[in-house]
Structures are given as C-alpha cells and as structure tokens.
Amino acid sequence: xxxxxxxxxxxxxxxxxxxxxxxxxxxxxxxxxxxxxxxxxxxxxxxxxxxxxxxxxxxxxxxxxxxxxxxxxxxxxxxxxxxxxxxxxxxxxxxxxxxxxxxxxxxxxxxxxxxxxxxxxxxxxxxxxxxxxxxxxxxxxxxxxxxxxxxxxxxxxxxxxxxxxxxxxxxxxxxxxxxxxxxxxxxxxxxxxxxxxxxxxxxxxxxxxxxxxxxxxxxxxxxxxxxxxxxxxxxxxxxxxxxxxxxxxxxxxxxxxxxxxxxxxxxxxxxxxxxxxxxx
Ligand SMILES: [Zn+2]
Numbered sequence: 001x002x003x004x005x006x007x008x009x010x011x012x013x014x015x016x017x018x019x020x021x022x023x024x025x026x027x028x029x030x031x032x033x034x035x036x037x038x039x040x041x042x043x044x045x046x047x048x049x050x051x052x053x054x055x056x057x058x059x060x061x062x063x064x065x066x067x068x069x070x071x072x073x074x075x076x077x078x079x080x081x082x083x084x085x086x087x088x089x090x091x092x093x094x095x096x097x098x099x100x101x102x103x104x105x106x107x108x109x110x111x112x113x114x115x116x117x118x119x120x121x122x123x124x125x126x127x128x129x130x131x132x133x134x135x136x137x138x139x140x141x142x143x144x145x146x147x148x149x150x151x152x153x154x155x156x157x158x159x160x161x162x163x164x165x166x167x168x169x170x171x172x173x174x175x176x177x178x179x180x181x182x183x184x185x186x187x188x189x190x191x192x193x194x195x196x197x198x199x200x201x202x203x204x205x206x207x208x209x210x211x212x213x214x215x216x217x218x219x220x221x222x223x224x225x226x227x228x229x230x231x232x233x234x235x236x237x238x239x240x241x242x243x244x245x246x247x248x249x250x251x252x253x254x255x256x257x258x259x260x261x262x263x264x265x266x267x268x269x270x271x272x273x274x275x276x277x278x279x280x
Contacts, residue, residue: 049063049076057100083124084121176196
C-alpha cells in the first residue's frame with residue numbers, strides 16, 4: 001500500500017472539521033489514539049468533531065469528553081442533523097439537540113451542525129431539508145450558537161433562507177462557517193457579508209479545481225478556516241488515501257501558495273479564526 005506523506009514543518013494548526021468517530025477508521029484498524037498522536041506530531045493541536053445525525057452527534061460528544069487533551073490535542077464538537085438525514089428529524093431529535101446544547105460549555109459543544117441543504121444527493125426531499133434547516137437555524141438563534149453549514153448545489157435556496165433569518169434579526173453576528181465551501185465567488189461574497197467564515201479542504205489542492213483557488217484568493221484573511229472533513233476529501237500529496245486531521249497542514253500549504261504567503265502565517269490566521277468562529 002502507498003505510504004502517506006506526513007507534514008514535518010512548523011506551525012500550529014486547527015482542523016475545524018473532522019469526523020474522527022467515523023467507522024472507516026476502525027475498519028482500517030486506525031484508533032482514535034493513532035489519529036490524535038499523528039495529528040499532534042504534525043502540529044495539529046485543535047480539532048472540532050462535527051455531528052451529522054443524532055447518532056453521530058452522540059459519538060462526537062462522547063469522544064470529545066473521553067479523549068480531550070490526549071497527545072496534547074484539544075477537542076471540541078458540534079451537534080446537528082445533516083440535510084441527508086433530514087427525513088429522520090423528529091420532535092425527539094429537536095429535544096435531544098436542545099438538551100445537549102443546554103450543557104454546551106461543559107461538553108465543549110461549539111456549534112450546531114452540520115446543517116443545511118444538499119440538492120446534489122437529494123437524500124431527503126427538498127421541502128423536508130428546508131424545514132429541518134429552518135428548525136435548526138431557529139435553535140441556533142434561540143440558543144445563541146454558531147452553525148456549521150453544509151451546502152451543495154443549493155446555493156440559491158440556502159442564501160434565501162439565511163437572508164430570511166437575517167431580515168428578521170435572527171442571524172447572529174457570527175452565524176458560523178460555510179463548511180467545504182463550493183459556492184461561486186459571488187455567492188461566497190454574499191455569505192461572507194452575512195458574517196460567515198469559509199472552510200477550505202482537500203479539494204483545494206486538486207489540480208482540476210478551478211473555483212477553489214479563486215475563492216481562496218478572494219476570501220478576506222479574517223474569514224478563512226481550514227478543515228479536513230476526515231475521513232473524506234484527502235488533500236494532495238495523499239489523495240486516494242484515507243484522510244486524517246494530520247493532513248490539514250497540506251490545505252494550509254496550498255492556501256499559502258495561492259495567497260503568496262508562508263504556511264506559518266496561514267497556520268496562525270486560521271488557528272485564530274477557527275477559535276473566533278467557535279468562540280473558544
Ligand atoms: Zn463533514
């Protein structure tokens with residue numbers, strides 16, 4: 001099997017989005033301890049573990065509680081229901097999320113997410129996706145919590161719903177992050193104007209990515225965060241292998257190249273931005 005490259009340069013990094021509870025890791029014989037020690041060795045000292053269903057939100061919260069501080073890595077998490085799972089959202093799910101969020105400070109829960117719209121896969125009916133997105137946005141407003149936005153092929157409706165909340169004064173000053181942002185530069189400008197951070201991942205390093213570098217160049221410095229979305233979206237030079245938080249420096253490296261600066265600078269800004277985004 002191909003051996004992965006590991007980053008050995010300098011910089012302290014914040015992987016703002018990694019599903020380290022994913023069963024792909026245990027299936028590959030990789031333990032959470034392996035993930036954290038390799039992350040730490042690459043300079044990744046903060047990781048946010050996002051939920052995407054009730055089940056994975058519970059896993060994210062538990063993992064955060066059990067493993068925070070291991071190998072010198074600070075862990076944080078989020079709870080929420082992804083548009084793929086929107087069809088299974090019930091009043092009980094709503095109650096579960098609210099109950100977790102009541103103790104968010106103790107449990108290191110920093111956001112509601114992933115939430116949003118995905119018209120690429122359409123795994124839940126679109127009207128249901130919209131309703132569940134609205135319910136969780138309402139929750140984010142009521143409980144004063146940032147969101148992690150997942151949006152794919154649904155930019156128009158997504159912006160409409162966010163504008164609707166903003167118009168009623170129900171979008172926070174720091175509304176959250178547009179995770180793995182694949183919006184057009186025009187739409188991204190608009191979402192930045194609403195106060196969102198923009199999340200960059202592995203696809204930025206892919207040779208065929210035309211939109212990503214434009215976004216990476218145009219996004220204001222104080223809005224950029226980096227993420228792996230592990231175990232998916234592995235950046236070059238490890239594309240094709242399973243993604244891990246320890247690969248997030250390769251996203252930073254690409255950003256540095258595009259923005260004509262050095263990786264230490266990108267590490268510093270994105271660490272700072274990630275901490276401001278999640279209010280930690
Ligand atoms: Zn994700």
